[in-house]
Amino acid sequence: MIALSLAEIAEIVGGDLRPAAGHDPASIVSGVVDTDSRQMTPGGIFVAKPGETTDGHRFVGAAIENGAVLALVEHPVDEAISQIVVPDVVVAIADLARAVVARVRASGDLRIVGITGSNGKTTTKNFLARILQDEGETIAPIASYNNEVGAPLTMLRITDTTRFLVCEFGASAPGEIARLAGLVHPDVAVELMVGLAHAGGFGGIEETARAKAELVAAAAPGGTAVLNLDDPRVAGMAPLAEEQGLRIVGFGQGPAAAVRAAGIDVTASGTSCIVHVDGQELPLRLQVLGAHHVNNALAAIAAARALGVAPADAIVRLETVQLAERWRMQPMGGAEVRIINDAYNASPDSMAAALRTLAQITGPDERTVAVLGAMSELGETAGDEHDRIGLLAVRLNIQRIVVVGADARRLFLAAVGEGSWDGEAVHLADADAAFEYLQGELRPGDRVLVKSSNSAGLRFLGDRLGESFS
Known part of the structure; x- marks a missing residue:
């Protein structure tokens, strides 16, 4: 995280600061922010989140042993560490993430990509992060950090020198993507597909489509909407993108797509196709198994292109990806x-x-x-x-x-x-x-x-x- 004083953090999250002995409100912290005490490193900020089976407040001591110097808590704990007491630590990390991203954006060249869809988010996120990391410091979620806790924790990993932040937004109910994407207002909004994943929480496929469209609605004016034109419900988000003042880039396998795949071939050693983009025909050979990953690759190429990366360079980098993610094909x-x-x-x-x-x-x-x-x-x-x-x-x-x-x-x-x-x-x-x-x-x-x-x-x-x- 960027360097902030204890007083600044307390003001941002609206909390009651209780400095430890030897600390004062001006003391600076800039370490990792996490809910897992095992992930603490020297200078870290531990978020004592209550859970269904345990309570993070029980692990403040363990976080201290691993280097934590500040704890966000919902009630004071009897530990020798500076504490900021807030009503809800999940709300607090969201507020902190919003403020941190805004500061870096105002002082640097940070570009933000948001990715959502019923399937393919994590693979596309990993594909895009691989492309962007050769352009500059890139932060992307660990595993599937895409919910009300994981997304803000990912945002809080940025530093003053971060050039790209890739966010993955998942949801199981309406309004969740709007809240998460509203923390950062992405420059590029990637819509992969609308399917039946989590349909029970949304109430049906049309409600799912409306929830996924919340990302387009939250994108920064003047940004880009990267839409899967093979999915009619995603293609149907184009009018909303136009209302938001976004440039629309379509991907898929149909003729209307600006980034299009043809000649898909799937074997036990990988997946290949020809990518048609900007008048070029570029061969792509993914090591990742499955034809369904071609559209994920196209989405990553299109998003990177919106950020100034040449498709040919993006393809060279994609071909080095050996595994989409653990437990995924x-x-x-x-x-x-x-x-x-x-x-x-x-x-x-x-x-x-x-x-x-x-x-x-x-x-x-x-x-x-x-x-x-x-x-x-x-x-x-x-x-x-x-x-x-x-x-x-x-x-x-x-x-x-x-x-x-x-x-x-x-x-x-x-x-x-x-x-x-x-x-x-x-x-x-x-x-x-x-x-x-x-x-x-x-x-x-x-x-x-x-x-x-x-x-x-x-x-x-x-x-x-x-x-x-x-």
Whole structure:
């Protein structure tokens, strides 16, 4: 974080400053800001956030041991550290992030990109960060720091020399993206897609589209809206972007896209296409698996282009990315049994894309195995969407369908109803049962997809399989 005095921080967050012995209101802090005491480093600011299972106030002492010099708290704690007492530490870090970003923006050349969408946010964020880091100091979220806590913590990592801040905005209810994007008003707003992820929280697909459009509404006047023209609901955000005075750059595979892909080819070693942009035809060879990552790459190229990076340079840098993120289409295992661990999260769209990728990368002498768990937060559409994925798996000729957990049972029943019987589809109670079954079932030549929402916990099953068959 930039250097601020204790008094300045207290004023920004509207808190009651209680300096420790030897500190006074003018004392300067500039260390890392985090809710995890284990991540503290000398000079850090610890945010004592109450949680569902524990309370950050219990870990102020541990934060001190790791170097914290200031704690944001909701009630005073009996520890030898300067404290700022606020009614709500989550609101406080948002206020602090807004002020810090505004100061850096006013005094430097900071450019900000906001990314949202039902799928692909983290991959696109990583793609764009890789492109921009060769242009100057770039801050981007760790993992999926895209909520009311993670987004401000990412913003607070900037310094006076940061040139690019890449923000990822997730949401499970209306208004959340507006609040987060409103902290920074991005220069470039990237809209990836509108799908059924978190549809239960929004109440339906049209409500989801309106929530995603909050990013366009929060963009800085004179900025750029990067829109996926392959998605009608995203393309429909163009009038709003025009009202906001934004320049519109479309990406996708249709002829209207300014950054367009053609000739997509998916293999077990990567994904290739030709990128059409500015009258050029540029070959792109991603090491990341899956045709669905092409649009994520196009979005990153378009956003970087809006920031002055030549598409040819962006492509060279994208081709060095070996992994989108841990647990996202992550190749594991060995030469004989290949595991693709894509179980960090799942929606109907990402589940379908992963299954299609599995079918595309498996050779004629190899066998497809899909290990599937529940998709969460789908609300009243959950049953139908699990049915649809079960049907798709059979129609893609996935040869073994291993369904894990009670919440995914409808997926199994749909697969059986579509014709996946006689042991081709099995339903197992939990990850341990699935691991035991797969230990005896998998054989050389198998290509195995592990896919579920985070809550199903199958990412750890994917790790176990990857280690077992390495």
